[in-house]
Amino acid sequence: xxxxxxxxxxxxxxxxxxxxxxxxxxxxxxxxxxxxxxxxxxxxxxxxxxxxxxxxxxxxxxxxxxxxxxxxxxxxxxxxxxxxxxxxxxxxxxxxxxxxxxxx
Amino acid sequence: xxxxxxxxxxxxxxxxxxxxxxxxxxxxxxxxxxxxxxxxxxxxxxxxxxxxxxxxxxxxxxxxxxxxxxxxxxxxxxxxxxxxxxxxxxxxxxxxxxxxxxxxxxxxxxxxxxxxxxxxxxxxxxxxxxxxxxxxxxxxxxxxxxxxxxxxxxxxxxxxxxxxxxxxxxxxxxxxxxxxxxxxxxxxxxxxxxxxxxxxxxxxxxxxxxxxxxxxxxxxxxxxxxxxxxxxxxxxxxxxxxxxxxxxxxxxxxxxxxxxxxxxxxxxxxxxxxxxxxxxxxxxxxxxxxxxxxxxxxxxxxxxxxxxxxxxxxxxxxxxxxxxxxxxxxxxxxxxxxxxxxxxxxxxxxxxxxxxxxxxxxxxxxxxxxxxxxxxxxx
Ligand code: SF4
Numbered sequence: 030x031x032x033x034x035x036x037x038x039x040x041x042x043x044x045x046x047x048x049x050x051x052x053x054x055x056x057x058x059x060x061x062x063x064x065x066x067x068x069x070x071x072x073x074x075x076x077x078x079x080x081x082x083x084x085x086x087x088x089x090x091x092x093x094x095x096x097x098x099x100x101x102x103x104x105x106x107x108x109x110x111x112x113x114x115x116x117x118x119x120x121x122x123x124x125x126x127x128x129x130x131x132x133x
Numbered sequence: 134x135x136x137x138x139x140x141x142x143x144x145x146x147x148x149x150x151x152x153x154x155x156x157x158x159x160x161x162x163x164x165x166x167x168x169x170x171x172x173x174x175x176x177x178x179x180x181x182x183x184x185x186x187x188x189x190x191x192x193x194x195x196x197x198x199x200x201x202x203x204x205x206x207x208x209x210x211x212x213x214x215x216x217x218x219x220x221x222x223x224x225x226x227x228x229x230x231x232x233x234x235x236x237x238x239x240x241x242x243x244x245x246x247x248x249x250x251x252x253x254x255x256x257x258x259x260x261x262x263x264x265x266x267x268x269x270x271x272x273x274x275x276x277x278x279x280x281x282x283x284x285x286x287x288x289x290x291x292x293x294x295x296x297x298x299x300x301x302x303x304x305x306x307x308x309x310x311x312x313x314x315x316x317x318x319x320x321x322x323x324x325x326x327x328x329x330x331x332x333x334x335x336x337x338x339x340x341x342x343x344x345x346x347x348x349x350x351x352x353x354x355x356x357x358x359x360x361x362x363x364x365x366x367x368x369x370x371x372x373x374x375x376x377x378x379x380x381x382x383x384x385x386x387x388x389x390x391x392x393x394x395x396x397x398x399x400x401x402x403x404x405x406x407x408x409x410x411x412x413x414x415x416x417x418x419x420x421x422x423x424x425x426x427x428x429x430x431x432x433x434x435x436x437x438x439x440x441x442x443x444x445x446x447x448x449x450x451x452x453x454x455x456x457x458x459x460x461x462x463x464x465x466x467x468x469x470x471x472x473x474x475x476x477x478x479x480x481x482x483x484x485x486x487x488x489x490x491x492x493x494x495x496x497x498x499x500x501x502x503x504x505x506x507x508x509x510x511x512x
Contacts, residue, residue: 061259063289064396076334076387079229079279080257081286083396084334084387 175329176492205490213237337392413459456485
């Protein structure tokens with residue numbers, strides 16, 4: 030019910046122009062645009078909640094979040110991100126259904 | 134551009150970054166020098182944690198507890214009975230899938246459906262409205278569960294105009310109210326909270342500032358990708374270590390300070406908060422969302438005289454008496470503490486609400502391998 034999956038808007042239509050056809054990693058759904066926070070256009074990413082787009086995700090903010098992770102890590106003194114060792118603990122994580130690269 | 138964006142999204146699952154975050158988290162918890170207990174209040178966080186095996190990456194001294202974050206699980210028995218009674222009286226009841234097997238006093242909506250009752254699973258309130266339009270001769274009731282984020286959708290549908298034979302039976306709940314209740318429970322020692330990114334997308338993060346001040350516990354707004362959860366926990370533990378009861382937003386790609394204003398306007402135009410019972414937790418002051426009096430025409434409770442006496446069974450369910458859902462949602466027990474877990478109680482034959490919903494703690498632990506929590510291992 031509360032899935033955190035973003036999807037890409039393919040087209041907008043419907044009788045009142047409030048139906049968006051959205052691609053969720055290969056699955057197409059029609060979302061209502063009644064409560065989305067900003068105007069949405071094809072190519073945008075939106076967050077879906079029970080058939081309603083609740084947020085347009087600006088592409089810059091996807092980048093911003095990634096940058097934020099880097100900052101959090103630096104402040105925590107983690108050093109070079111890519112130099113991190115492969116630890117058994119995360120290997121155990123990867124064995125879980127779906128795995129960290131899976132979409133479950 | 135699409136491919137690049139999608140690649141950007143997938144970076145939130147990058148194993149190297151996840152490892153680095155997990156290690157930083159371990160160092161942060163070690164720096165605290167004692168076990169740290171934090172709570173998340175969103176079933177989707179538990180799903181992300183279980184699905185991506187994140188619990189295995191948490192330091193042993195970090196206890197991440199699942200709070201009352203599953204809207205289906207906290208839907209109270211009398212609310213289910215109202216829906217069952219309406220269906221028994223001949224109305225067509227539409228609801229979200231997880232609600233079907235949620236036990237009422239004696240029957241679930243799924244039971245009613247099996248007996249030939251008109252119960253339909255919908256993915257969205259929009260679908261329920263369409264069903265009402267297509268069947269003008271029937272009374273169509275949307276049994277609406279979910280937190281404020283979901284209630285916004287219900288509100289938008291009502292404001293968008295619904296046919297005369299459509300009404301709403303609201304079991305919508307308001308999360309901030311429940312966080313206050315859980316924070317005040319005596320024998321929990323939760324030091325910080327992960328707030329659900331979805332709810333905060335609508336409410337904004339500022340709403341948690343008074344809560345953080347009043348409880349002395351930091352709140353971090355988190356998204357649902359593995360890196361979102363790990364980074365948010367890292368920030369949360371740091372705020373705990375530094376004794377700063379602040380609110381941090383680690384989900385800026387979706388959450389702003391003030392939230393989705395137009396959505397909030399719609400929400401409060403249609404709903405208001407009232408005290409309500411949360412299954413297994415408590416009576417939560419301002420915990421329920423009910424339709425405002427101006428919407429009486431679409432409020433199933435005002436439109437119909439709902440008699441639950443006919444469907445409420447006095448039959449005592451011996452198994453249900455042994456269910457620990459309530460204690461689990463209050464962070465006092467784990468699913469594995471329940472003697473019915475995986476035995477008498479399974480997703481196909483759920484005893485308690487926590488095994489019904491895909492956001493319920495018992496269901497998630499069952500789906501993703503029993504007890505994906507290593508806190509007991511080697512301790
Ligand atoms: S396993 Fe079933 S009976 Fe036990 S606490 Fe969970 S839902 Fe209740």
